[in-house]
Amino acid sequence: MTEVYKFGGASVKDASGVINLASIVAKRKNSLLVVISAMGKTTNALEALTRAYFSGGDTESLLQQVKDYHYQLMLDLFKTEDHPVFDEVNNLFVEVEWILEDEPFDFDYTYDQIVSIGELLSTKIVSHYLNFTGIQNLWADARNYILTDNTYREAGVLWDKSTHQIESHLLPQLQKQIVITQGFIGNTSENFTTTLGREGSDYSAAIFAFCLKAGALTIWKDVPGVLNADPKWFDKTELLKQLSYYDAIELAYYGATIIHPKTIKPLQNAGIPLRVKSFLDPQSEGTIISNEDTSVKVPSFIFKVNQVLLSVMPKDFSFIIEENLSQIFEALHQHRIKVNTMLNSALSFSISFDYDADKLDQLLAALSETYKVKYNTGMELVTIRYYNQDTLDRVIENKKVLLEVKSRNTCQMVMKNKTA
Ligand code: ASP
Numbered sequence: 001m002t003e004v005y006k007f008g009g010a011s012v013k014d015a016s017g018v019i020n021l022a023s024i025v026a027k028r029k030n031s032l033l034v035v036i037s038a039m040g041k042t043t044n045a046l047e048a049l050t051r052a053y054f055s056g057g058d059t060e061s062l063l064q065q066v067k068d069y070h071y072q073l074m075l076d077l078f079k080t081e082d083h084p085v086f087d088e089v090n091n092l093f094v095e096v097e098w099i100l101e102d103e104p105f106d107f108d109y110t111y112d113q114i115v116s117i118g119e120l121l122s123t124k125i126v127s128h129y130l131n132f133t134g135i136q137n138l139w140a141d142a143r144n145y146i147l148t149d150n151t152y153r154e155a156g157v158l159w160d161k162s163t164h165q166i167e168s169h170l171l172p173q174l175q176k177q178i179v180i181t182q183g184f185i186g187n188t189s190e191n192f193t194t195t196l197g198r199e200g201s202d203y204s205a206a207i208f209a210f211c212l213k214a215g216a217l218t219i220w221k222d223v224p225g226v227l228n229a230d231p232k233w234f235d236k237t238e239l240l241k242q243l244s245y246y247d248a249i250e251l252a253y254y255g256a257t258i259i260h261p262k263t264i265k266p267l268q269n270a271g272i273p274l275r276v277k278s279f280l281d282p283q284s285e286g287t288i289i290s291n292e293d294t295s296v297k298v299p300s301f302i303f304k305v306n307q308v309l310l311s312v313m314p315k316d317f318s319f320i321i322e323e324n325l326s327q328i329f330e331a332l333h334q335h336r337i338k339v340n341t342m343l344n345s346a347l348s349f350s351i352s353f354d355y356d357a358d359k360l361d362q363l364l365a366a367l368s369e370t371y372k373v374k375y376n377t378g379m380e381l382v383t384i385r386y387y388n389q390d391t392l393d394r395v396i397e398n399k400k401v402l403l404e405v406k407s408r409n410t411c412q413m414v415m416k417n418k419t420a
């Protein structure tokens, strides 16, 4: 049965990362699709390049940095500039230069044409390197398989068309050799490149796994698996060895950054287990996410900083009713604000969301005609799945809690540091 591996930018950020990837891939000889993101911070760099192009900035030096980074990495891998990979990589950069020579139009469209180069570069380099070391493989252009609508930067997948392409053209290839392809990118029916949203490579891997009816998807990461908290905030974290799809989706929804939130649905729908494993320690088990429900409910913690806590009250002292709520949600939707917590009472409706100066201004303008709006910035939001009194006490130490929402399994608190 076919398996899908996904390697993120951190796993291929330098030559030793690519060499390590090769050693992992080499262990599996039968049907394997390898989905790879752009190397290191390349997507950020290409994003900066696109912005500079639209604002009249110094695109030349920004593009040069991306080139230098990839050329150095190739030199470290291939030791000589004579290898044909250099020409292929060069051609990709020429395509970007052509775009940059024209007058800028339509940011989102252009973003996708430029930023998608990151994944094309990384997969060209990795594919050549694998062949170079005797791991025979085929480089495949994901744009022949992941077909999308034309919502640039957040493209919607056309499932029937993608399934058809993958079944009839990719599956036969996988029976012959390992195939290397790109995460994050797709193609419209007019043949324009799209992207699936930042960090979308996990999602790509899940789409491929679904359409291939794969036996499993493994996401290789720089952590041992899914942890019950981000080590950035917690010094004692625990590895969650087994998770249900349901819990994984809940954790991703509340902001755990381990897996892209869209990834789980196709896997759950097709019953494909998802493994999250460390590329630094490939022998260890990592986390397995499947239909099996674990009986041990380990409390998990998700922290989000830089939150806005905003309360809306009708000016005329009327109750907060469905009509008001639908107006408020309409405004949130229009300004693309994703609500992280909400609570309503008779006279007010409160929400928390990620701070963004522009979006906040627009929302205040939209709501303040009809409502009295109060807000605080610089808040923290903690979500605890499978909370108990002990875990609650731990996180609110030295904090002032401004809003608390509890369900049977999940507790969310918006809080700030206690001032003396
Ligand atoms: N390279 C893309 C990004 O950094 C996609 C991904 O890494 O998943 O957003």
Ligand code: MG
Pocket (backbone or CB within 6 Å): 008, 009, 010, 037, 038, 040, 043, 199
């Ligand atoms: Mg990335």
